[in-house]
Amino acid sequence: QQQVKQSPQSLIVQKGGIPIINCAYENTAFDYFPWYQQFPGKGPALLIAIRPDVSEKKEGRFTISFNKSAKQFSLHIMDSQPGDSATYFCAAGLTGGGNKLTFGTGTQLKVEL
Amino acid sequence: NAGVTQTPKFQVLKTGQSMTLQCAQDMNHEYMSWYRQDPGMGLRLIHYSVGAGITDQGEVPNGYNVSRSTTEDFPLRLLSAAPSQTSVYFCASSRTGGNSPLHFGNGTRLTVT
Numbered sequence: 259q260q261q262v263k264q265s266p267q268s269l270i271v272q273k274g275g276i277p278i279i280n281c282a283y284e285n286t287a288f289d290y291f292p293w294y295q296q297f298p299g300k301g302p303a304l305l306i307a308i309r310p311d312v313s314e315k316k317e318g319r320f321t322i323s324f325n326k327s328a329k330q331f332s333l334h335i336m337d338s339q340p341g342d343s344a345t346y347f348c349a350a351g352l353t354g355g356g357n358k359l360t361f362g363t364g365t366q367l368k369v370e371l
Numbered sequence: 372n373a374g375v376t377q378t379p380k381f382q383v384l385k386t387g388q389s390m391t392l393q394c395a396q397d398m399n400h401e402y403m404s405w406y407r408q409d410p411g412m413g414l415r416l417i418h419y420s421v422g423a424g425i426t427d428q429g430e431v432p433n434g435y436n437v438s439r440s441t442t443e444d445f446p447l448r449l450l451s452a453a454p455s456q457t458s459v460y461f462c463a464s465s466r467t468g469g470n471s472p473l474h475f476g477n478g479t480r481l482t483v484t
Contacts, residue, residue, distance in 0.1 A: 264413070290470045301375070301461050301475025302414070347413060357402045357465045357473060358429070361414040 261285055262350050264362025271338055272370055279333045279365045281348035286329065288350040292359070293322065293333050296345045305346070306333075338369045373397050377462050377476035384452040384483045392447040392479050394462030400474070401467045403445040404429070405437065407458040408478070414461065420445055421467060452483045 263282045271277045283291075292307035308315045308322040308331065315322045319336040335342055345366050349359040378393045396403065404419035416429030420439040434456060436448040445464075449456060459480050463473040 262413075267411070292470075292472070294473075299477065301463070301477050302473075303475065304472035307470070307472075351470060353470055357404070357467065357471060358416060358419060359473065360416075360430075361406075363411055363413040 261360045262348060262362045264348050264365060266365060267363070268366040268368075270368045270370060273338065273340060275338050275369070277335050277338055277342075277367055277369070279346055279348070279367070280330065281332065281350075281362050282328075282330045283350045283360075284329070285350070285360075287352060288360075289353050290351040291322070291324065291331050292349050292351070293320075294347045294349065294361075296347065296364075302347055335367075338367075340369045340371060343368045375462055375464055375474050375476035377460075377479050379479060380477070382479060382481050384449070384481065386453060386483060388452050389448070389450050390452065392449075392460055392462075392481070394445045394447065394476060395443050396445075396462075396464040396474070397443065398464060398474065399442060400464035401442065402471075403439065403462065403464045404473070405435070405445070405447045406461045406463065407431065408461060409458050417447065417460075449481075452481075454483045457481060457483045 293305045294302035295305040296302040306317045321334040324331045348362040351359045375396045401422045405417040406414040418437040420426045459478045463475045465471040
């Protein structure tokens with residue numbers, strides 16, 4: 259059962275473009291939505307996270323937009339750089355549910371010069 | 372500060388063989404977990420532990436055993452390897468509570484022939 263659906267599976271943008279990765283969740287009890295970034299040969303690392311009491315969160319060039327009524331959230335990367343080429347995972351979890359996260363299927367992003 | 376260390380990095384097994392994937396963390400994290408990463412499937416939780424002596428099943432526990440005798444170590448055992456267990460395995464740790472970020476190791480790539 260896929261509780262967190264992520265799209266697209268892969269994405270190619272030009273340097274300076276704004277890639278957008280979308281996720282949708284089913285469990286309305288989820289109240290924590292992180293994004294993880296993974297480079298080849300490495301484990302994922304936390305990039306940015308949001309809670310459903312805010313609609314947007316920015317950290318540097320990375321922005322999460324959150325739509326609670328639609329049960330969707332997305333990652334935007336402003337002024338994308340070749341160094342942003344990586345696999346991105348969205349996830350959802352429960353505060354009080356320990357640190358168990360349900361991950362999306364991942365998006366492989368390539369930023370070309 | 373080593374963080375989360377996984378050994379081995381690569382392993383090839385024959386069907387029916389057993390092995391243990393090692394995971395150690397030096398951050399004094401109470402929470403530890405194992406995920407498997409498969410193409411198109413994202414990261415799926417196998418087992419997790421909220422402290423020494425306490426373990427529980429995740430989304431895909433069948434075919435795997437774990438134990439947690441110390442805070443630092445959380446080994447994953449495959450008792451009788453099957454080709455369906457060919458995957459990349461990630462160990463992750465975090466502080467408990469407050470949606471603390473997961474710290475991942477660099478993974479073990481396992482092939483079962």
